[in-house]
Amino acid sequence: MKKISTRTRVLTVTALATALGAGTFGAVSANASAPAAETRAAVQKDLSNKHLQQNTRLTVDAAAKAAQATLDAAEKAGQRVTVAVVDRDGKTVVTLRGDGAGPQSYESAERKAFTAVSWNAPTSELVKRLESTPNLKDIPGTLFLGGGAPVQVKGAPIAAIGVAGAPSGAQDEEFAKAGVAALSR
Amino acid sequence: MKKISTRTRVLTVTALATALGAGTFGAVSANASAPAAETRAAVQKDLSNKHLQQNTRLTVDAAAKAAQATLDAAEKAGQRVTVAVVDRDGKTVVTLRGDGAGPQSYESAERKAFTAVSWNAPTSELVKRLESTPNLKDIPGTLFLGGGAPVQVKGAPIAAIGVAGAPSGAQDEEFAKAGVAALSR
Amino acid sequence: MKKISTRTRVLTVTALATALGAGTFGAVSANASAPAAETRAAVQKDLSNKHLQQNTRLTVDAAAKAAQATLDAAEKAGQRVTVAVVDRDGKTVVTLRGDGAGPQSYESAERKAFTAVSWNAPTSELVKRLESTPNLKDIPGTLFLGGGAPVQVKGAPIAAIGVAGAPSGAQDEEFAKAGVAALSR
């Protein structure tokens, strides 16, 4: 076994920085449970120093723009919701507690976003996985209710938007996806 | 940059302050899951300043009166319970730990009230929603057991009463509703 | 003693809704420790129903505008900070985690805002109170470091902005005050 530090760990996502452009954002559109998609990650080896990696994130401006677009979509639909944007590490970047949103909505929104970014899929898709693996929902920080949508770059999750407060998770998720879509404009 | 604050967000509940009177309190009597009811909120735009909204709450005197009436109802039925009143933001306003109530009753009462005010329905109704959306009960702070009843003004939730300690949630909720009813006297 | 509910509790802030207008926002400018200022509250008795009170809050749009202005001020100064806006109840309404802000900044910002809104004074003023009452800082949820500024309506606190991440609390607070000022434009 070589020294830990001299082994070269090949990352499977390559050339990330070179090709990103408008239009690369979007919620998972196909098979959310595909292993291939799941193991993508928005990190890449730093070519100039073997000890470093580069991690892709939304800027706070982009996150705020997405959150605002999400809230606007809810408002148009006459719904009172809270919106949260979390990064790939599960840290909350932006929150907007909408006027009149219920008290349960704040932490729900954060957890839906956390769940979506953890498995790189909309939470409405993830709910289906509980049929085969019901205890997934016992993982701390998660919430398996519709309303979370990942923000992806070339299929890898870099953030997620979570929404809570509308009468159904489907509606919450529609707003979250409107927020994701705003990043491509 | 167009200021975020100059957009006019139209609130769907209007003329709230002008028409409130005795008799407007009551638990949800009809279709607890109706979206229309759910999206009502006891907030309204402040007409004199675009940055402000007005939020309706029970006074502490009203909350204490309701809690006392709730405890009295339990006592008449020979039950030992704890009573909690929370506001629309989920904050506890009044608690009364009844003589001989079990140790599980205090936090249960708070959570039942939190749950009732979050979805603007008695918790006995909300339990039924778990059939279609079982993970609702994973939202932090909630408890899906009978015993919580919302306090409404024109259909919008402004508070809730939670009760725990009786042998059944149905009994707990009967006491909670007696507390709500006391606000109309 | 009359029934609890029939006593009339006279609130000391009157005519709140009638006279609010642009320019009424601002951080405490005078004697932050004056009891008179401290006991003002942005609540008023609801004239039409003895059980209700009206509570004034920022709209989410106003809070987001203030938070954005705060972050912009920090950016102009070349500082990386996190911004939080909390309401009078201490609940977080908006957060913006700035690009490159340290990991300690998120909860610090929330706590500074919580502290400012609790005592209706900038946290830089509140730090001084620890000389006579050092244990104030043991109250849960508080943080006695410069960087929090209250948002007032006629002298009563309705929200606060907290900032953390700059090398000094004085700088943090300068940005927070810029956020408050944006509400008067």
Add this chain to the structure above:
Amino acid sequence: MKKISTRTRVLTVTALATALGAGTFGAVSANASAPAAETRAAVQKDLSNKHLQQNTRLTVDAAAKAAQATLDAAEKAGQRVTVAVVDRDGKTVVTLRGDGAGPQSYESAERKAFTAVSWNAPTSELVKRLESTPNLKDIPGTLFLGGGAPVQVKGAPIAAIGVAGAPSGAQDEEFAKAGVAALSR
């Protein structure tokens, strides 16, 4: 093996139940730090069964009466506060969040009461003990600020009232003592 339970542990407070009457309630009036006072306890051996002890508590009605009297006193003084009553075990029995009280006041009131009942002295007295033993204030659940007052029966603590929200702890404590006094009427 000699049974642990056959040893007779003599309790130092005797004849507790026989002599309690109106007028026995009151805050500590003399030397709060006297060891003799501190080691009294409102428990007594059950004479009919060696395994049992009897523990004295306020009824919820008494606790509610005291809390209401406390809030009334604050109101008369024009202060907005939260009131908490805890029993000798530190459990909260009654809370009243006063209209317009700051968000820091709820947990502060509970902790002041917890502190007063733990050491059987008003918290304003207990603050002085920090001069010789500063780390007392690191004990979980405590808050060393004026505003907590014990409820005593023959010198032993059976409950405490905590108040928070006024500009000074001295004022908070004045209201708490008014609440204690109401139990002797």
Add this chain to the structure above:
Amino acid sequence: MKKISTRTRVLTVTALATALGAGTFGAVSANASAPAAETRAAVQKDLSNKHLQQNTRLTVDAAAKAAQATLDAAEKAGQRVTVAVVDRDGKTVVTLRGDGAGPQSYESAERKAFTAVSWNAPTSELVKRLESTPNLKDIPGTLFLGGGAPVQVKGAPIAAIGVAGAPSGAQDEEFAKAGVAALSR
């Protein structure tokens, strides 16, 4: 409505202190879910002062004796367990972490005891109630697994013993009941 404090709240358990003797301890032997049993409480009005009630508890010596007997029973059966005794308020009075007991056993034992004392029934009985009311198990502090047994005085719960670590909850509960039985010797 009379003043809160002057109402006389009649407690349903009377003459508690006069008749307790050896042999009154025991786990629920009959219908654990009977409302009558459930609403009994080991508290009684203090006849000499309307504001006071008397609360019955195990002495620490009795609790230690019961815990030791529980551990001895487990040892005889060759099982490694943790034992906890809690009082009627849910507070832990005695714990014994047995040699070699698994790390999950400590908090499990406390929660089983908490659950047993809350509903005044062995936890193996309480598990059955989840069939009709599955969300009971979401109440904070509870654990619905065999291994908890209440300690009763005239049918009212005054404490409970919880055991965890054996391969089945049935075994755990057998040890807990041995501990309860030791109090009648």
Add this chain to the structure above:
Amino acid sequence: MKKISTRTRVLTVTALATALGAGTFGAVSANASAPAAETRAAVQKDLSNKHLQQNTRLTVDAAAKAAQATLDAAEKAGQRVTVAVVDRDGKTVVTLRGDGAGPQSYESAERKAFTAVSWNAPTSELVKRLESTPNLKDIPGTLFLGGGAPVQVKGAPIAAIGVAGAPSGAQDEEFAKAGVAALSR
């Protein structure tokens, strides 16, 4: 009083220290739910002092070696995971957060390891026990998902490895077992 400590508590695992050697490590290979296996413990009476026992643990070097082997196995399979090693007391000894592992993986890995060491079985086996005892999964600190594997000495658990982040628990557990196997080399 016969001293508690003079009773001789016979431990069922004997001669532990004398016969351990390479090759004794391994995940449970047979009937994971056998009571006999479950009650083994890696502790033994200290022969020279009746008050002491000896507890067997991995060295940190061994734990780090196992964790590294686990991460290497995941990497070879192209999976991004977090690895945790906990000791028999449930304390975390080593963690490795793999590059690009999801935010849910860190606490998941710790909990899987905690679960495996608590019941001395791979978590994939333990999931099956929920069929007969579903509430096992409510025990604090546990997570019933594949990915945890115990490290045993003569059948008794002394540590466990937990892995999270791969698309399935089965894969996670394969890596964990590779880590266990590395201790026999």
Add this chain to the structure above:
Amino acid sequence: MKKISTRTRVLTVTALATALGAGTFGAVSANASAPAAETRAAVQKDLSNKHLQQNTRLTVDAAAKAAQATLDAAEKAGQRVTVAVVDRDGKTVVTLRGDGAGPQSYESAERKAFTAVSWNAPTSELVKRLESTPNLKDIPGTLFLGGGAPVQVKGAPIAAIGVAGAPSGAQDEEFAKAGVAALSR
């Protein structure tokens, strides 16, 4: 650098198991802050397997005996206290909540014991270290008040006893030391 697993880490405490006997227990008697004492540890390399170490602990019987002796000492002095015994890993092994002990005493006792075992010195000695290093007391789980005493084997800490509830930490610690002394009888 050799492989992690093949390096031989020499432990500085040798021959631990061979020479332990009655009388080796005792609180630190000399210079509590001596680095030499502090770095001793009750672990030793397992000679038969390079991956294992042996960790010395009190049996539960010994811990219960010590706790009971501690409580007896307090009782003789007429003090009401809670006693906790923790092992070298900081885990609570035995607790005894004394009759009439204050509500703050339970967690205080555990933390004092945790502190004493962490630095292998009575907490009254450790308080003095805060003069040069005041922030030691910010370490989670600690409490720097007299009342904790380590249990040592050949100078290394294997457990600690914590006591809380007496009027002074000095008294608490006297009882704790009586508990330690009981292990040498």
Add this chain to the structure above:
Amino acid sequence: MKKISTRTRVLTVTALATALGAGTFGAVSANASAPAAETRAAVQKDLSNKHLQQNTRLTVDAAAKAAQATLDAAEKAGQRVTVAVVDRDGKTVVTLRGDGAGPQSYESAERKAFTAVSWNAPTSELVKRLESTPNLKDIPGTLFLGGGAPVQVKGAPIAAIGVAGAPSGAQDEEFAKAGVAALSR
């Protein structure tokens, strides 16, 4: 409305990815409190997409190498410590609980690392800042004791190493710096 996202936020750290090489790691060597140093951040605008930023991190292999080197340094000095490596977001990446390290050391190590990475300075330097700003130490997650050292790239913090368990923080920090130095080899 001008899109939030179209504003160009100029980051002050440029050309990060192009020039990193061996030897760029190191603890702060000069004026730790210099604002210029503090506001550097290891993030940079993504040139190909205005919504993205790139964040530099250690690989898990580098973090493990550094942690191992830290533990080796402690071992050479005969000290028993726990080591933690956290990234710029405060998340723990690697932990190694050394053989015989005290129970307080695990969380201490994590908090020291968190503190060092938050302010980009060794914690021994940060302790000095408390002279002018004592309440810094009230920020959640921090610990102001020597033993934390940042890992920097061109002066910006990308990670930190925390060590706890040696008799002095100075020694802990020496080991942490040895870990940082290992990254330049």
